[in-house]
Amino acid sequence: MTTPSTPDFLLGQIPTPTQWNSFFAAKADYNGDGSFATLEVSGASVLSGSLAVAGATSLGNGSANYLLAEGAPTGSPASLTATGTDANISLLLAPKGGGGVQVVGTIETTVYTVATLPAAGTAGRRAFVSDSSVTTFGTTVAGGGSDAVPVYDTGSAWVVG
Secondary structure, eight states: OOOOOTTSOOTTOOOOHHHHHHHHHTSTTBOSSSOBOOOEEOSOOOOOSOOOOSSEEEESBTBSEEEEEEOOOTTSOOEEEEEESSSSOOOOOOOSTTOOOOOSSOOOOOEEOGGGSOOSOSTTOEEEEEEESOOSTTSBOOOSSOEEEEEEEOSSOEEEO
């Protein structure tokens, strides 16, 4: 059979790189610069294997709040960002059963001054401040000093620890 298919391939033909590139360049999600348009996944999706992100990928776009995955150039970090219509959006990593969240490498967090910490009230949150005047574990943190200390939210106050 010699009838051409949509990308003008013949049955049994092995396409050349030029033919493949022209086929993909004609796709609606190709940006023309070697990248592809944003992947939008509405609702819940199960991904097996790896999700490779070269540009920006929105997971759950169409919802009020969703996850934005962005690739980055060499030397810059890739990112997962909670975004959407709410002013404050948490990012939940939820292991199954007794599983935990594992991180390979260090965890880098925002360094606050005591005055810029979010209001206390959500027990279990952790942060780091650069201007504490107290360093004793379990003491309510106070600003105006020069000590850098980790702090945690008890549900009613930020304390050193």
